[in-house]
Structures are given as C-alpha cells and as structure tokens.
Amino acid sequence: MTIIKFLKEDKEIDASLGSNLRFKAQENNIDLYSFVGKLSQCGGYGQCGTCVVDIISGAQSLSPRTAVEERMLRKRPSSCRLACQTTIQGMQGTVSVETKPDKKDSLRKAKAEAADKAAAAATQDSNEPASAAAE
DSSP states (O other), X not given: OEEEEETTTTEEEXXXXXXXXXXXXXXXTOOOOOHHHHHHOXXXXXXXXXXXXXXXXXXXXXXXXXXXXXXXXXXXXXXXXXXXXXXXXXXXXXXXXXXXXXXXXXXXXXXXXXXXXXXXXXXHHHHSOHHHHHO
C-alpha cells in the first residue's frame, strides 16, 4: 500500500496499485481545483489542465508523465502532474503532494530546471574529447 500525503490539507490516505490520484483525492474530500478550475474541469480526461499538483517526493511510486501531461504542463517543472493522469505504480512508500501549486513558483522552478539542464549539457559537451566532438 502506498501512502499519499496531501501537504496543505495535512491528510494521509492509503492507495493501492493502479489508483488514480484525482479519484483518491475526491474520495477523501481533498479539493484539487481553484474556483475557475471547478467551473471548467473536464471530469478527469486530461483536457483542461485544472487538476495540477506538485509532487514534492515519492515520484518514483507514480506512473510516468503522459503525452497529454507533457503538452499541458510544458511550462511547469517536471514535478508538476495532472492528478487525473497520474496513477500509483509503486507497491509501498509515501508520495507527498501539494495541491493547487502557485503558478509563479512553478514557473520559477521550471526556469531553474531548464537552466540546470542547459548547464549540465554544456558541462557534458565541454568534457567530450576534441576528436569526438569533431566526428
């Protein structure tokens, strides 16, 4: 059994393998949506992007990001997920979730993440031998 810890709500719930994060939140009266999100949410089909959560820890116990998430969350850090597209894949452990993450904070994290990736790529390129780079 995996434990999902909703940080803002200070609630922990048990989730079995294959459980959908959005459904588990709703079953336990955890509000994933902002006011506008409540009006425009798509019912869990990954079309609206209003059920964004930030996975603080335990991401290895979750399904990988879907193509829908990659498209909808391209300006968000990799820790952001759509709850409706996220399922429990690990048999045990704890997943810490922040509901309704602040968009400005997410954008800052995404920029920092992109800068880190660029720096890592530049470091890797500079460590290649000159003969390998010429090939």
